[in-house]
Amino acid sequence: MFDELKKYKNTGAFNFKTSESLKEKCNAPIDKGGVYLIYKIVGDKEVLIYIGSSGQRNKDGTLKIRKGGMKDRLVNGYHPHRFGEIKRIKRHEAFPQQMQAANITELKFYWWVTYDDINSDFPTDVEAKLSKKYFEKFQKHPEWHKF
Known part of the structure; x- marks a missing residue:
């Protein structure tokens, strides 16, 4: 669906289950910005539930x-959709809780570095597109978005 992501060569993916550590599973770079897509696994299908980015445009x-790059955003960032929580909780806590509440057994994360020596696309612009x-x-919007 997102053919425009094919141009980014610095990319990766990982799966995550509630019994695992998101910090240990996440293989996103600690010194780069980019975009990421989060899918829930339903049977043998992947269903997109979130589109996000890490990195902003300076003045x-x-x-x-x-600090900590895209990995830190995925692991320690606050998810904009609080999943019914009043307080903000970090993703490494929020995702497993929401997965259990929604009966999701596994997530698949895909990430792309959009700004590096080869590309100069701001992550927030790519996310918006x-x-x-x-x-x-x-x-x-994907179900884990809050607008």
Whole structure:
């Protein structure tokens, strides 16, 4: 669905189950920014539930990379959808809780570095493009988005 991601060569993926450590499973870079897609595994299908990014545009037009990079965003970032929680909880805690509540046994994470020596696409711009494309196709946002 997202053919525009094919141009990014620095990419990876990993699966995650509630019995595992997200910090240990996550293989996203600690010094780069980019976009990521999170899918729930339903039988033998992957269903997209979240589109996200790590890295922001500085005022001088350069990329500001979060300390710990994309990995830290995925593991320790606060998810915008609080899954019914009042307080903000980090993803390594929130994801397993929500997976159990929603009867999801496994997630699949895909990530792409969008700003490096080869590409200079700001992660937030790429995320917006992917979110728009998804919305135009399905007339809704992925289920873990909160708008």
